[in-house]
Amino acid sequence: GAGVSQSPRYKVAKRGQDVALRCDPISGHVSLFWYQQALGQGPEFLTYFQNEAQLDKSGLPSDRFFAERPEGSVSTLKIQRTQQEDSAVYLCASSRGEVLNTEAFFGQGTRLTVV
Amino acid sequence: AQKITQTQPGMFVQEKEAVTLDCTYDTSDPSYGLFWYKQPSSGEMIFLIYQGSYDQQNATEGRYSLNFQKARKSANLVISASQLGDSAMYFCAMREKKAAGNKLTFGGGTRVLVKP
Numbered sequence: 001g002a003g004v005s006q007s008p009r010y011k012v013a014k015r016g017q018d019v020a021l022r023c024d025p026i027s028g029h030v031s032l033f034w035y036q037q038a039l040g041q042g043p044e045f046l047t048y049f050q051n052e053a054q055l056d057k058s059g060l061p062s063d064r065f066f067a068e069r070p071e072g073s074v075s076t077l078k079i080q081r082t083q084q085e086d087s088a089v090y091l092c093a094s095s096r097g098e099v100l101n102t103e104a105f106f107g108q109g110t111r112l113t114v115v
Numbered sequence: 116a117q118k119i120t121q122t123q124p125g126m127f128v129q130e131k132e133a134v135t136l137d138c139t140y141d142t143s144d145p146s147y148g149l150f151w152y153k154q155p156s157s158g159e160m161i162f163l164i165y166q167g168s169y170d171q172q173n174a175t176e177g178r179y180s181l182n183f184q185k186a187r188k189s190a191n192l193v194i195s196a197s198q199l200g201d202s203a204m205y206f207c208a209m210r211e212k213k214a215a216g217n218k219l220t221f222g223g224g225t226r227v228l229v230k231p
Contacts (some may be wrong), residue, residue, distance in 0.1 A: 003163045018181075031217075033218060033219070035221075040224075041223055041224070042119075042121075042206050042208075042222050042223045042224050043160075043206070043219075043221045043222035044220050044221070045219070045220065048218055056218065086148045089158065091160065093160070099217075100146060100147070100148040100167060100210055100212055100217060101148050101161050101167055103150075103165070103166050104150075104162075104219060105162075106152075106159055106160035107159070108157065108158045109158045109159070111158075113228070
């Protein structure tokens with residue numbers, strides 16, 4: 001595809017339910033990032049992959065959050081036992097590499113609502 | 116400490132006028148890049164403009180220009196000749212060379228509403 005694709009666009013989960021959010025980055029992009037964006041705020045970094053290697057997971061808020069990118073392309077962010085504070089938009093971004101001026105391309109996000 | 120600070124939560128601007136969005140940053144890394152993104156109500160983050168820490172000239176991209184004052188650690192975005200389609204959230208972000216993968220750190224954003 002031409003851009004970063006995320007699915008589903010919207011997800012409503014009951015508290016305690018597990019969810020999986022998918023990100024299809026731009027083909028050939030080495031770097032992949034996940035961000036969490038609460039309503040009215042800027043995106044907050046969650047985790048970073050270089051190909052299939054998860055090099056930084058310092059932003060994951062708890063051990064209920066888990067991300068993978070097993071073949072270095074598609075990535076999945078999994079949230080176990082969802083809680084209301086997990087309600088947010090989850091943004092995925094990809095870029096060609098790690099050069100400073102490399103543009104990060106963002107998907108449209110998955111809006112997660114935990115009820 | 117906040118790495119990126121955007122002090123204007125919201126702004127109104129008259130169509131065809133210019134608007135300046137403030138951004139200050141904090142880093143000890145001599146190599147960094149500053150980005151501005153636009154986020155319309157549809158949700159996607161749209162890249163607008165980039166300024167590198169070693170760039171001698173202020174960046175410009177069409178109607179967007181960046182007023183980069185390195186000593187003050189500020190990188191304000193100027194939108195000239197505002198259009199109705201400019202109504203959106205605007206985020207300033209920084210990438211530090213020392214950060215793994217050069218992850219972007221975002222400010223809290225400024226909401227711009229262009230009035231006809």
